Amino acid sequence: MATRRSKRGVGENEFQVDSILARRVLRDGRVEYLLKWKGCSDSENSWEPEQNLNCADLMAKFNTQNQKGEPMDVEGAPSQDEVEEILGAARMNSEIFYLVKLKGDSLAQFFPSRLASEKFPKLVIDFYEQRADMQ
Structure with missing residues (x-):
């Protein structure tokens, strides 16, 4: 299951990732992914640090597709x-x-x-x- 761990409040919440829309590398070298959340509108798409994600399958698929030069989803x-x-x-x-x-x-x-x-x-x-x- 593709999820994101988020420490908001006392308990740990997990949200499901629907798809990865883009990837960026910040000046300090950290990698973030633009995520579409399952059951959420596009206005709630968000950039999340790689280390907070629990969706290795989606990240691998996204990175493989983009290395092959396939079109990138530009929504968001x-x-x-x-x-x-x-x-x-x-x-x-x-x-x-x-x-x-x-x-x-x-x-x-x-x-x-x-x-x-x-x-x-x-x-x-x-x-x-x-x-x-x-x-």
Whole structure:
């Protein structure tokens, strides 16, 4: 059973994970997954640290599918209106990731290029136009 352990209050609550929507690596190297909770609306999707999850089967399936280049589910990813700016880009495992600062968030997050190109394409274009050397 895919669950998340959460220590809220006195007892330990467990919530079932319906699916994994995205994965991110924070600046300090911690890995988080964007989760869709079973029986919950999309507005309750949340980023959770890898170590809090008890759904190795879903994480393995998600990571395997994304290594094969299959389409990533972008439900729950930020829209262009939620993104403040793209701070940088990096190549990891032969894929480009953008370091993105969201409005109202002090930490930047990495998003894969295929997700960024679909959800906030104008910002991706602006990012490269600002760095283009037009001589």
